[in-house]
Amino acid sequence: MSAAISVRNLFRYFGVLKAVDGISFDIPHGSVCGFVGANGAGKTTTMRMLATLDYPTMGSAEICGINVVDHPDKVRSLIGWMPDNFGNYDHMTVLEYLDFYARALGYTGEERKGRIEEVMVFADLMPLADRISNKLSKGMTQRLCLGRALLHDPQVLIMDEPAAGLDPRARVELKHLIRILAEEGKTIFISSHILSELGEMCDTLLFINAGRIVHHGDADSLRYGSDATGGVFYDVQVNGNPESVADWVILNPGVEVVETRKRGARLRLPNPDPARAAEVLKGMVKDGVPVIEFHREERNLEDAFIDILGQLEQGGAGLTAPPDLSTPDAPSSEQHSGTEATPPTA
């Protein structure tokens, strides 16, 4: 079965600016993928192309196997789009706002009432039914926007910075709603600056920088990330002399002491395989090192992101990306079929 979202060598140029520079990734059905990057990294441009609101200069993007350029109408029935910034209408209540979009999506009569009622209950909009839509707080507005995006029960939700500008309570509410949607099996592609929140709710994270994907993996792979050569770090604490760890390492090649600490040491294992860590621990205990704590070092996601960007600046080593999805250095000659925008230029 094809991925819910599949992107191959996608480029988007605005004049000489390479907003999206040959990205490729897959997001499986029913997963929540966080899309992370600095301002201007290419998040919104990518999401707009996936939402059929913009055209790729080159490359292809598919939603549930359907090309977004060739069949925008089919794709639109599959996606729900939540932009980062949008205006509501004056002189129009929340109920009327949803009613308009339900009509625009082709719902009539009882079916329309049913859809509106369902999303209003889901997004807790019932108490706001008679409120004017452009007089809502940011949190309420985002709930309304989520309700609108869910009106046609889309399989894939594309959310551009939905938590931006929300107070903590509204953020928790939104996170709760997203979790429920994920449990229902919807594929969610969400961008945010708040990495810790994304880490909690996302199955995978996709980092983009200067229009290129610099990491694609799960949050744990970032938290317990490896260094540039693939080595991983462990914190070892002992009951007694902290030098005992260093002494043990001298006798056991294949493990390095990075730093001796007050109650133990920070070790580096060249092999990230957990089985190798288990062997080291087993060896220490067997050789009489009084280990009371042995755990892999955990970074917060912001640090991980900064590390990845740092590695990029130092030459780009250590980037994690699915092995089959390369990001070329220059635009390839591959183009999507049929409807690419226009060779003739002024």
Added chain:
Amino acid sequence: MAEQSSSQTPPQLPALPFERVNEFSDRLSPMLVKELRQGTRTNSFVILFLLLQAILTFVLLIASSIGLSEGRLDTATIGRFITGFILIIYSLAVLLFQPLRGISSIATEVRENSIDLMSLTRLTAWRIVSGKWLSIVSQSALIAGAVLPYLIIPYFFGGMQLLPELILWFCLFVVSGALTALTVGISAIGSALLRGLLVVAGGALMMGYLLFGFTSHIPILIEMLSFTQGDQSLAAIAFLVAACYICYFFLDLGATAIAPSSENRATRKRLMGLGALTLTYLLLCPTGGSLALFIALGITACIALDLFSERVNFASIICWKFLRFGALGRLAGRFLYPGWATGSLFFLALVLVLCLLISLTHSSPRHYTIALLGIGTLAFPAAIIQLFARKSENRFSSYSFILLVSLILSKILVVLYDNFSGELLLWIFSFIPMTLLPLAPESASATEPFPVLLAAIGITSVYLLVILIRSLHQLSQLSTLESVAQRGLDDSLMEAHDPDH
């Protein structure tokens, strides 16, 4: 989500007020329903509607009391005064205030990002724009309907031609629709400066005319609308055709601005323009060649406004329909593909059609001269843009602005010529061909060539040549685009025949 909703529904919640959203409106366009809901609640409409009622009631009461009392004024005079006053007030509402409400309608949606949300639904660009227009026109219809009883009451005072006045009332409503289409269309495509200019200058001109010039024209219009002459019916039909075309043209102009680039809106727009031009010209011919020519030039101006300001880039999928017709389709594509490059060729074809129409009807140097002066004036801004502002982001605004300045300048020069007879001045500014209009042969029956005709041919040819030469590069690249489209078409046909391919 269904499970979620059923488990979360609190029993104490009031039922949704669906009776407000589930009336007969299911049969109407969603855009119209939305716009009517919003539009009829805006202060501008409510205040305008109530104020209109108050003013008309007040004037009618005053006039009635004067009419009923023993006075020096006869009731027919009072009746004519009331009719004139009501028509002016009505015109101000539907020709000025209502159309101006459309000037930011699409621009606001674009600015607020809500146009993106709408385009993800089943609403097409045309339905969005036409829904906005129809909503304002519906509100104008409400105003027109509310004014109608006041217009009939003066009948009892006498001095009133009921039918012509009702036709005038309807004609004003039709013009209001066309003006609303203009503002709604320009709200999607024009720059903020152009829209500002339209509000300030257009609004001031219209208000000035309605307050000071319209009163004297009312008897003439009523006389015309009495249809005492046979050809006046044809003129009325031509008027309706022209108004419908203007509505369609400006709405489609707005729709093109917000439609995806894979949508071809140019071909139909051009063919409709050509059709409207031919039809109105032929309908107006019996009433006099000059009027037919001026209306035809007005329609040509609309077409040119679009032709010379279209984006040159378009998706290759647009070529598919043309490629299916082989070499003939490719040839038609050179005139009908979107973009100002093919637009230049289409403009040339339009010039030939207009000349053909003249030769078939009023083949005199005067008509050729007027036609060529008009075409040259329309080509002038396009040539300027091609020479000096080829990379202009908003060709529509640039073209409109240059054309507007040219027309104003030529008008000033004509006024100067009328007062001081400075023929040399007109020749100096003859690079704006319309300036030479006062020198055009007066007599429609004249047959010898005139220097103005020769100048018109020369200047217009130069402009057309400049436009065509500057479009050659883009025209030559159409073959490349057609090759890409042909591959896509072949793939699509192969896929249709063999899905496993």
